[in-house]
Amino acid sequence: MSNSARPGAPGWVIGRVAGAPIILTRSWILAAAVLTLIFAPTVEAAAPQIGAARYVVAFGFAVLLFGSVLIHELAHGLMARARGQHVEEFALTVWGGHTTFSGVAPTPATSALVAVVGPVANLVLALLFWLGAQAGPSTGLLALLLYAGAISNGFVGLFNLVPGLPLDGGQILQAAVWQVTGDRHKGSVAAGWAGRVVAIGVLVWALATPLAQGRPVDLFTVVWAALIGAFLWNGASAAITAGRTNRNLESLTVESVGRRATSVPVQATLADVDRARGQAQADEVVILSPDGRPAAYVDQAAAAAVPPEHRAVTPVSAVAVVIPVGAVVDARLRGADLVRAVGHVTRTSGVVAAVQDGRVTAIVRAADVIAALRS
Template identity: 60%
Template sequence: MSTPRPARPSGWVLGHVAGAPVVLAPSWLLAVLVLTLLFAPSVQASTGLPPAATYAVAGVFVVLLFGSVLVHELAHGLVARARGQQPHAFVLTLMGGHTTFGGLAPTPATAALVAAVGPVANLVLAGGFLLAANAATTGSVLEVLLWAGAAANGFVGAFNLVPGLPLDGGRILEAAVWALTRDRHRGAVVAGWTGRLVAVGVLVVALAVPFLEGRPPSLVTVAWSALLGAFLWSGASAAVRGGRTGRAVDALTLGAVGRPAVAVPATASLADARAAAREAGVEEVVVTAPDGRPAAYVDREAAGRVPDALAGTTTVAAVATPLPVGALVDGTLAGEPLLAALGAATAHAPVVAAVVDGRVVALVRTVDVLAALRV
């Protein structure tokens, strides 16, 4: 599965491919242990090996399986890089693996192609394992491993093509909806909801098939299906939220998050500030430094406690909160550039001034930005 995540995950770095680290997450060790224990009975039944050798062969299979997962992820990253999308990390985890990127795919075609090559790589490997298994000595350990490799890669390739996020098939569906509607975010929401259906379907199938066959489902099957379903549900829900948030970001403007403001010099009295605000029809007042830079804003609660009789002799500085250097954004920005600028500015203060052509036009509060992005 391929996901756009900028943060490098923790784990052991095995090397670098296409400029990105190959990371072994700590949860991988648990996956190896559990899968080895699960596969061992099949190995013993097929080969008749003693217990120690059975677990050794099962362990080899699990390592080969994760090798196939790595091929899957490398296919994502190499094709993405060829299409101008730099991979950030290849990660092997409890649930298999994922490829992270520093940014989103630039076009629907790139998104679909990068998603498709992972499952295709597994299906090609399945074919190779199948051919080799047919040529191996019947009943040998090698034949068992090759048949298991063919089955595992076939399943991984086919399952990942199911059209629901966070599976690769979901990314292909997302790209298709994006291409048809010209709306990337709608694609994410549609594929995310489909992914939720897939998550529920995994658990339903795990429970229904044994009952239809007249037997109770095994505890291991139910546990792994529940774990997989929870993982898929979480990824699908994140995709739905991400799509909705992305749409909110695209619609972000100063008018949506800013509170109109008027500027007064630091020498002004509170009475002057109140008069300027009434004349402009606004409630927020920004205090400017002698060089015209927004230096503070009037604390409306503090200003409200000053009686009218004292407003003329009270300076705005007495009821103002300082604005640090850098607490400033370009009010002409919109969408993602505006969000990025606000992110940088609010690192200095929770309230920032917005300026258009050197003139203060609004105050922007972090709480208002978060409310606009809340979906």
């Protein structure tokens, strides 16, 4: 075991599978402690003579459960790798675990297969634990652990198949909507809303079930249901936001976020600017340096303040705003490539010139790109 010195989930690297590290996060210690305290009374009831050792057995159940979670995550990762995706890490956390991939599933079928194998692995483990319990004595600590393993794996497997993000069933629903509509992001939004319904349903179940049975509401159960519901709600909301943002991202082009531009040489006057803008039906005018590089753009407010009788003798340089060297992007870029290019260039300038085939076609402002992504 060694400290993780890599970006990603903070914790300890306890092994590697398919080239990806298995990370035991610090939050797992909290989860293991809570599970130990919850399961200890059950161990004591099954073996009253065990005394303080009940906590050791209960901790063994926590380790057993997280081992099942690890198998769940490994199933995701190995299927993803078999379908051509790269696995970056497996992490065990307070909420169970997660597997991180570089990039997204290329097809709905891959997305659905990667999602479904995790719950299936738990259901297979549940069957194996149950068969093991049936094969041995019906009482005792071993039987207790085997039955607990069967029940917990069965619950994890079935609960994860509920159709709502961030659960695996939500990934399957997202893949189904993607397959039907041809739009991955519609699938994310639909499965995210389903996940919100599931989150509310978890809390309603914790409150309504005891009331319907004439029992008092258990505060401990309600608190846990609220925590799980909050986790599911946040994950579902993140999926909805990501779906909408990524849809906007894919549709992003220079034409959609930029302002049409034309160009004039550096020796031009404002009268030349007016003619060039009118002929090209452009919104912006870029000033070219002697070597043909976009060197500046016209400050429209400053240009508008120059009286008509002075425009023919006013040099364009008098109303110019400098465009730093290199503040240029390819006008044919779109989507994530366009955002990356603009983001890189706007470290030195909030405005960039879009150029295609050596000709300036538009002015792009970083603020307009951000607004388009948020809209």
